[in-house]
Amino acid sequence: MNDILPIILAILAALVVIGGLIPVFMKTRRNITKYPGTRDANDPVEPVRSAGGTLLEDRPAVTPERKSTDAVDLEDLETAEVPDDAAGLEVIAVETPLPVAGRLTRLRERLVRSNNILGKGLLALLSSDNIDENVWDEVEETLLLADLGTEPTMQLVDALRERVKVLGTRTPEQVKALLREELIKLVDPTMDRSLRTERHADTPSVMMVVGVNGVGKTTTVGKLARVLVAEDKDVLLGAADTFRAAAAEQLATWGQRVGVPTVKSDVDGADPASVAYEAVKAGIDQEVDVVMIDTAGRLQNKVGLMDELGKVKRVIEKLAEVDEVLLVLDATTGQNGLNQARVFSEVVNITGIVLTKLDGTAKGGIVVAIQKSLGVPVKLIGLGEGADDLAPFEVESFVDALLN
Structure with a gap:
């Protein structure tokens, strides 16, 4: 009996230990099953992966202060590759963009519905039986209210006066045809609206x-x-908007949605020129077709911020030519957008305009005003909030939408 007692006590002790471990084991197993990739608060934080794996580590590119010199310290700005199976990462499904042709058709239909007051107003006035000076005053007022600008308005009114005088009696179809012809001339189909997205011999298009x-x-x-x-382009994004909260994450999410990598810094206030430089460097190393650099918003009357934008461009050009500088304008801002365009063009030599929210205004004349003032074409238009609501600007489609 004395020999059996120690064995019994040992068995009981073992059962007690095992009983204590079972809840811990079950809790751990539940965590692994329900929350794959969860980590303890004391575990080291892994960098967040951009789509495609390119990222900037969670360190500032330089000190958060904005600098006025062109010197760029890249020692603390690095790219890294993270395995696709890294634990704890949110997976965003890669979307399939609509073909460009289908997108254009849908946008034309939306423009017809939302932005045709200018054309319809002119058609009604010019279809009058008796076009006197009062009618011409109304034509002029309609054009000015549509943000066409003074010089283009006078040019169009003079051309219409001459054409109407020659025509004499006019049918609605004739009025529409001559108005279409003159508006197309004014919007200028001779401007090069193509995007320069062809890769160079050793560098991507930037x-x-x-x-x-x-x-x-x-x-x-x-x-x-x-x-x-x-269009089957190999694209890389650079998040050089380092001063707006969550801007880099927003861009990286867009990149994940279409399956392209994003170079970014996870530290607010990092030097935007450094981020842009590193993005272009990554684009060269990975031999992509196009590198797109998103920059921070800045008011056109803030000299320091505008100078900083010029610095970003100069730093990029140490690695590769900047092929396109697209100025994004809100079509609803009207003539104020024209003032913005002038200042930006002086700093970074704008090559094209992206006109957003064109569906939210009947003032389609801003297209003409900007082009006449700067000699810069509208290359892209946005007509909604959807992911595919952006398409190349086509002169005849735009004019037809105004007149239908």
């Missing part, structure tokens, strides 16, 4: 997207990335 606060630059970059992916 595109900067600029504009004031709140016009939708980051969204435009994401939507344009979809357009380029639909």
